[in-house]
Amino acid sequence: MALLTKTPFSFLRNAVISTSIRTISTTKQLNIKEIREHKDGNKLIVEGVTVPSPRMELLVKSEKVAEEVLSVEKPTCYLCKLDLDVKHTDVLILSQFVRSDGCMLPRRVTGLCRRQQKKVSKMVTMAQKAGLMINLTPSYCKKDPKLRYAYKKFNTYFDEKTIFMKRIPDQRDKFKR
Amino acid sequence: MSAAKRVQQWATFARTWHIFDCKWQDPYQSANVIKKYLMGLHKPIYHPMNDCGDVVVCINSREIALRGDEWRKRAYFHHTGYPGGASWTLAWELHNKDPTMIIKKAVYKSMKGNLQRRHTMERLFIYPGEEIPDDVMQNVSNQIRQQRLVPQRLDHIPEDEVQQYPKVMEYPSDYVLK
Numbered sequence A: 001m002a003l004l005t006k007t008p009f010s011f012l013r014n015a016v017i018s019t020s021i022r023t024i025s026t027t028k029q030l031n032i033k034e035i036r037e038h039k040d041g042n043k044l045i046v047e048g049v050t051v052p053s054p055r056m057e058l059l060v061k062s063e064k065v066a067e068e069v070l071s072v073e074k075p076t077c078y079l080c081k082l083d084l085d086v087k088h089t090d091v092l093i094l095s096q097f098v099r100s101d102g103c104m105l106p107r108r109v110t111g112l113c114r115r116q117q118k119k120v121s122k123m124v125t126m127a128q129k130a131g132l133m134i135n136l137t138p139s140y141c142k143k144d145p146k147l148r149y150a151y152k153k154f155n156t157y158f159d160e161k162t163i164f165m166k167r168i169p170d171q172r173d174k175f176k177r
Numbered sequence B: 001m002s003a004a005k006r007v008q009q010w011a012t013f014a015r016t017w018h019i020f021d022c023k024w025q026d027p028y029q030s031a032n033v034i035k036k037y038l039m040g041l042h043k044p045i046y047h048p049m050n051d052c053g054d055v056v057v058c059i060n061s062r063e064i065a066l067r068g069d070e071w072r073k074r075a076y077f078h079h080t081g082y083p084g085g086a087s088w089t090l091a092w093e094l095h096n097k098d099p100t101m102i103i104k105k106a107v108y109k110s111m112k113g114n115l116q117r118r119h120t121m122e123r124l125f126i127y128p129g130e131e132i133p134d135d136v137m138q139n140v141s142n143q144i145r146q147q148r149l150v151p152q153r154l155d156h157i158p159e160d161e162v163q164q165y166p167k168v169m170e171y172p173s174d175y176v177l178k
C-alpha cells in the first residue's frame, strides 16, 4: 500500500536543489547559548556557554543573496523566499519551529514575517492535534495519540485553506434560513 | 463461440473483488470512489438494469480520518418511532460503538435511494482492523487507490533521517536552547 502513495517530502528535495536563496550569512558561524550548571565544591556555577547550532551544515545554503536583495524591493523572510508548499503533515519542517515541549517559538526567535509566523504556528497546532508530533509534547503527555481523551483519540486531518479564513464554514450552515 | 470469446465473456461479467485501505482516509470522500466500484460505474457495460457491480472490501475502518472538528460536530440521527424517540449521536461516539458504521453510512448516503441500493450495500465488506477472513482475502484481485496521503508521525521517522533533513530555521545567536 505504501508503494501506491507518493513520497510526501519530495518537494523539499527539489527545493534544496533548485533554490539557492537565503538571507542568513554563512561566512560567520552563528552560535547559540546553552545554560549549564555544575558544582565546584560547595559553589554552584551556572554559566551560559556559547555552543554551535545543531545541524548547522544542513542549513539551506545561499549563493545569489546579493542580486536577490536588489531585485526584491520589499524585504521578505527566508520562508517566503524558499517558496515551499508546507503542509501540516510535513513534521520534519514544522518540528524545527518548535521547542522540545512542542510549543511554537515566538517571532523574535523564528525571524519569520507576520503571515508566515501565523501560518506555521497554525500548522504546528494542526500537526499536534493530528498527533503527528507526539514526541514533542509536555512531559505529562502519555506520548500516544490513541490514549487521548474522547474525540481526540481518532485521526483528524486538516485543510490548509482554512488557516487564513475569517470564519470556517460550518457543516450545519446549510440548514439555516 | 470460440474459446477465446467465451473466456472474454466470463471475464467481462465476473465480479471483481477490490480492497480499499481506509487508513487516514476521509470516509465521505472515499465513499464516492467506493460507490463507483460497488455499482459497476467504472465498467463500459454499465447499465442500471445490468447487475455488474463489484465487491469492495474496506480494511482499517477504525483508522479513518475526519476533517477539522468533524468528530465532535457531525451528528448521526436516529428515531425509534416512539414519541421522544429521536436521538443524535456524535461521530466520535458512533465510532466508539461501531468503528465500521461511519464508512457504511457514508457509502449508503452517497448512493441514490432506490430498490437496488440495499442489494449493492450487501457487496460492501468493512473490517475495523487489518485482519480479514481468508475466504474473503483469496478473492481479492485489485486495490483501490487511496485518496489522501497517509501522514508519517515524527517519532516513526528514523532518527538519522530526522538529523539529516535540511534545516530551514536558524536560531538567533543569543537563543537559549530549551
Ligand SMILES: [Zn+2]
Pocket (backbone or CB within 6 Å): A076, A077, A078, A079, A080, A081, A112, A113, A114, A116
Ligand atoms: Zn515571509
